[in-house]
Amino acid sequence: MPRPPNDTLRERCVTEALSIIEADGLENLSLREVARRLGVSHQTPYRHFPSRDHLLAEVVRRAYDGFANHLDAAHTPDADPRATLYAMGHAYLSYALDRPLHYRLMFGTPLPPHDQHPEMLHSARHAFDLLREAIAQAYPSTPPDDLDRDALFVWSALHGLAAILRSDALPALGFSEQALEGHIAHIFNRIGQALEAKT
Numbered sequence: 269m270p271r272p273p274n275d276t277l278r279e280r281c282v283t284e285a286l287s288i289i290e291a292d293g294l295e296n297l298s299l300r301e302v303a304r305r306l307g308v309s310h311q312t313p314y315r316h317f318p319s320r321d322h323l324l325a326e327v328v329r330r331a332y333d334g335f336a337n338h339l340d341a342a343h344t345p346d347a348d349p350r351a352t353l354y355a356m357g358h359a360y361l362s363y364a365l366d367r368p369l370h371y372r373l374m375f376g377t378p379l380p381p382h383d384q385h386p387e388m389l390h391s392a393r394h395a396f397d398l399l400r401e402a403i404a405q406a407y408p409s410t411p412p413d414d415l416d417r418d419a420l421f422v423w424s425a426l427h428g429l430a431a432i433l434r435s436d437a438l439p440a441l442g443f444s445e446q447a448l449e450g451h452i453a454h455i456f457n458r459i460g461q462a463l464e465a466k467t
Contacts, residue, residue, distance in 0.1 A: 278316040280306055285327050290369050294377050299323060325385035331370035336391035336398070338363045343398050349405035350460065356402055357426055357456055364430035375427065399423065407463050418463060425459055 284302045299313045299320055306312075317323040342359035344352050364371045374392070382389050399419045404410060410418060429452070432438065443451065 277306075277308070277312065281313050281316060281323060282326055282330070285323050286369070289327070289373070294324075294373075297324065321380035321385065325380045325388040328373050328379060329385075329388045329391070331367075331373045332389065332391035332395070334367065334370060335363055335374060336395040339395050339398050343402065345405070349402065353402045353406045353460075354456055356399065357422075357459075358452075360426045361430055361433065361452070365433060368434060371430070396423070403463065410463070421462070422459060425455070429455060 281302050284305050285297055288297050288301060288305070297320060299317060300310045302313050302323070303310045313323070317326070339356055339359050342352070342355040344355070347355075380388065396419060399422060400415045403418050403422065404415055407418075433448075438448070439445075
């Protein structure tokens with residue numbers, strides 16, 4: 269059976285790396301294991317990735333790209349600024365719930381050194397800038413020095429909410445699926461009230 273052209277090998281390595289992480293955990297990712305699963309010599313992946321960290325950085329970069337694109341789609345500068353911020357919050361949660369592996373790679377695993385892989389977090393910075401911009405537009409009286417802190421506050425709240433929603437805790441505590449949207453809306457309103465109180 270003929271092998272795919274060599275220029276697709278890089279993509280196959282990335283796809284296989286993601287499969288290994290999902291099935292066996294990050295600790296089992298290695299270039300040798302990628303090569304074994306692809307049925308190529310153990311040196312072949314090194315043509316595209318000098319080390320495991322380079323491969324992992326590429327996997328993480330793509331996760332952040334998808335995340336930033338997802339937030340970009342909800343970021344509508346011409347709409348009501350607070351509605352845009354609300355939509356971005358929902359986009360954050362939907363990404364976390366719909367792409368749990370990618371979300372865990374971004375926020376729940378040790379990453380390669382970012383100074384050695386500067387492109388890895390490029391889209392992460394873009395996503396954070398989107399959040400800062402949305403807060404500045406929704407709450408224009410926010411002092412410039414507070415924008416980073418307020419963005420970190422919103423991010424922390426959404427991250428905690430995403431973690432709870434991905435757990436089995438809510439049903440066990442008696443929170444029904446039907447009422448969940450109302451609970452999320454209440455939390456978003458509380459975040460808005462906290463941002464309003466500072467301006």
